[in-house]
Amino acid sequence: MIRIACRLLLAGGLLGLLMGCSPLKVLNAFTPGGTFTRTADLGYGSDPRNRLDIYTPVDAPADAPVVVFFYGGSWNSGSRTDYSFVGEALASRGIVAVLADYRLYPQVHYQGFLDDSARAVGWTRQHIREYGGDPDRLYVMGHSAGGYNAAMLALDPKWLATVGMKPSMLSGWIGLAGPYDFLPIENPEVKPVFYFPNSPPDSQPINHVSAASPPALLMAAKDDTLVNPERNTGGMAKQLRELGVPVRELYFSKPGHATLVAAFSRPMRGLAPVLDEVVRFVHGQDRTR
Known part of the structure; x- marks a missing residue:
């Protein structure tokens, strides 16, 4: 079934749908359930959007590494339930x-979603042993x-x-097509999120390296035509490297901005080895501990 779906996607039969109104549900439909145990709808704060789901690998050894994943959507859309394929992908590799989830605009502006992201990570570190994870092997x-x-949590200590x-x-x-240096803001959906034209320089991850x-990976x-890869990924990698921070920087020719994350899904993994690279990065960091 997965092979058939893959051929259809790559041939364009479902690729157009992937870019349509409910693309992620298509990928979730081809996500198997035998690789993980999901614990859903756990609260890490008081707001209705302060919820998270945990995907624990089946038959995983105790104290497995942990990755906290934040989805995109210009800080004004998104739901964790749309990304079950990411949870399955990571759990399938131990x-x-x-x-x-985190609060979105217009409920909050910058900095509200970063407050939530930090709370989610803090909750994870405190509770993840109950779900088979090692709080000392924690990634965002x-x-x-x-x-x-993810970048702001990793780079700016105040969060x-x-x-x-x-x-x-x-x-x-780990950053996938992340915007790390994007002032002045051009995207009309993002301008009000960051108080354009008075967007604070402190909001830029590049300024906190x-x-x-x-x-970093x-x-x-x-x-990518939405988030300039040379300025953002390239600029961030250069800044980290110049300060002696270990960083692996990769660019892929097949996926676009949206399909980069879709490459975690089983039908789309032929687009780019994003899952393999995440696993390689995590295991590589384990070896340096």
Whole structure:
């Protein structure tokens, strides 16, 4: 079934649907359920959107590595339930996946979604042993706007400080087509989120890189037309590298901005080895511990 779906997707039969109104549900429909145990709708805060789901690998050894994933959507849309295929992908490789919702615009502006992201990570560190994860092998990962959230938690200490943590408590961070240096803002959907034209320079991840930043894995679509890969992924990698922070930087020719994260799904994995690279990064960091 998965092979048939893959051929249809790559041939264009479902690829158009993937870019349509409910693309992620198509991928979730082809996500098997035998690789994980899902614990759903756990609260990490008081707001209705302060909820997360945990995907624990089946038959995984105790104290597995943990990845907290934040989805994209220009900080004004998205739901963790749309990304079950990401949770399954990570769990199938022995990683405990935490998929978190966070408040969106117009309910909040910058900085509200970062407050939520930090709370989700703080909750995870405190509770993840109950779900088979090791709080000392903790990573943050995000796609697009979610990549921004992950970057800010990893680079600007003030966010994790609100939950009694430091970026050094993260084993690393993973950015997929993340915007890390995007002032002045051009996207009309994003302008009000960051108070355009008075967007604070402090909102940019690129301005918080230090020699103490956690190791990073940065991936992007080579021809991304929404988030410029040279300026954002390339600029971030350069800044980290110049300060001696370990960073792996990868660009893929087949996926676009949206389909980069879709490559976690079983039908779309032929687009780019994003899952393999995440697993390689996590295991590589384990070896340096």
